[in-house]
Amino acid sequence: MPTFGAGKGVTSSSKSVFHLWQGFSIGAVVIGGFVCLLILYAVLRYRRKGDNIPTQSQYHLPLEILYTVVPILVVFGLFAATVVVENKELANPKTNVIVDVNAFQWGWKFSYPGTSTVVVGQTTADPTMVIPVNTDVHINLTSTDVIHGFYVKEFNFSRYALPGVLNQFTIRAVSLGTFQGQCTQLCGLYHSLMVFKVKVVSMSDYTAWLASNANPAAAQASQTATQQQTSTHVKSKSTASNGVN
């Protein structure tokens, strides 16, 4: 089946999103193609040939009902598929691997609660978020200043980092590799440069990486910062991240 320009991605839900994409695309190509053919036929077959006045027919009720009812059915089909994928994608299974992602002007901070590992980088030095493969990774997404967008193309997913809101979602990478991530929501002067990387490694490599990057001082600072955020900023837990209510 054609990909229609999209990719399977590298997470368990990015595949479902890809299949949903294919489904929508088939619908779009079939319906769009049919309509284009109708337009093409109409303008070629009925192009003006003389000064005739054609029959002034204005209504055809059965036909009008048909092209009202069929689209409604198509829409409900698309909606059903949407809800299935959405519920899967936004499910938050319990997991031990947690990453606190904090976006700021103009960079990213990835801290790993329960450890002292913190990765910070901005504009010129892209930070890397390291996560283990085949493991649910719970992301707590926050912002310190303006709205940013957490987007990794290979995840087929993005989410806003909102000041004052804790956004949570779970990703489960299924292949190893390093992937590009970028801020997608305009956040000021250096928006174009707010890039990061995601590195998916094996569980043992991940544990080793965590240990080798332990940084007690930074962790303490981050802990304090997180506490401050919790007390002043975090007001509501994301409703959508609980899945469909």
Add this chain to the structure above:
Amino acid sequence: MTDVVNPPATAPAEDHAHDEHHGPTGILKWMTTTDHKIIGLSYTVTSVLMLVIGGLFAEIIRGQLASPNSSLVSLAQYNELFTMHGSVMIYLFAGPFAFGGLANIIVPIQIGAPDMAFPRLNALSYWLYLTGAITMLLGFFTAGGAANFGWVAYAPLSNSINTPGAGADLWIGGLLLTGFSAIFTGVNLTATIFYLRAPGMTMFRMPIFTWNMLVTGILILLAFPVLTAGLVMLYCDRHFGTHIYSVAGGGVPVLWQHIFWFWGHPEVYILALPFFGMVTEIIAVFSRKPVFGYKGMVFATLSIAALSLGVWAHHMFTTGVVLLPFFSIMSLLIAVPTGIKIFNWIGTMWRGEVWFSTAMLMALGFLVTFLVGGLTGIYLASPPLDFFTHDTYFVVAHFHSVVMALVLGGMGGLYYWGPKITGYLLNERIGKIQFWFLFIGTQVFTVPQYILGLLGMPRRIAVYPNNPQWKALNDWSSLGAALIGISTILFVINVIVSWKKYPAGDNPWDAQTLEWFTTSPPPHHNFYRLPQIRSERPTWDYNHPEHKSLAHGQHDTAVHADEVKVP
């Protein structure tokens, strides 16, 4: 045929003398006029000028993106450019062109009215709009430059800490002024259509363009005051120490998005419905048939308007704080009435006599381009697919397909109604060349952007990594933008070349609605006399009494039988 009115011959001389009555002339006439045709023309000219200015910004943006890590403009200038490109096109071109320009001129004539219901309010609308436009653009001349937070001005980026400077304030002020101008025009259109229809012009005998403008007027009244309120609160946050959108003071930044899009999504249809109306008229006239499924068309417009008030949060799926399924199904459902419209347009052409005038070509270009924009919009109504493509070039391509369709439709409107306003036709040959540049340019411009979005290019970035694939696609897109630019130049050339050259006559297209019954341009109060209004096509009925619209199942023979009975 009984009760035939006098033919719409040129008016007696004394009536013409009445035209010139007791008023100032020249620039003073322009500044003091309350004539809807002159105000509408001012609106049209000003908004087309805005199209050119916004287009110029777009060409610079495309120049910057033609190569990775380009330094044609600085990061700061780039942010100003796309902010003002979006703002000029949405706030100062598309809406004012449609409901301030063409609708202002055409709606009163289409319903047989002498003017708008509130002519002086109409003049106030125009002057507010012009003032607002100048105010917004003056931002470029301030020390900090023009507004640079995107045309959506998301809080808290738009607060006084993140975006200090007068450019942002001028943007807010300019938008408040044009917002009021839109509200007053909405009041005027609604009142005019409800109260000033000629005898016989029942609601279901109003042309589709008038119907769409009525619904647009109502949507303006529902949506624009919300934006105004939101802007006032934003201004208070910036200058009077309130914390409505700031977390630090207990405010909620996402509130701005709710308010903005509660205006912003109806606004999409406030922009689109007038152009749907123009295209409907054009397709019917150049197929020499009535609008197919006229009543269905009206109900489709009404349901688009109703649904459009409940879909705003589909712009906010990735915020994580909105109820996804509700906004998803509401957004998907808009595809249904929109689909009805598309099928009705095809039905209108079906078994017609399709005349490929420039106006019709533009309308067909609209149809195809809008189909692409509409279908990609369905993807974005599905939250998982929106998460995937949100704020990437896929979205940029989607709404540029839609708005470029509107530009095509609007150009069709100018070619179609221009002769009525000026009395002179535009050159058809140049018009057709312009069409092909515009149509092909639009596709070359948007299609690579869809692919770029899927490849992961975010919107609003001034520089991108040196990736040959991205560069190639961006180059194609920039080429498309250049073709569109050429089409705009061709239009200007056409206006100059055709200046007072091809007299149009009253009804050059054998059109159907009331505005084609009067002279081109119409006299001071539009009509010397009116035909009988017994359908939504009074002019057609008058010119072709033997070719009335047929209901389903009725055939030509039935009409002929009728005719035999009537002596």
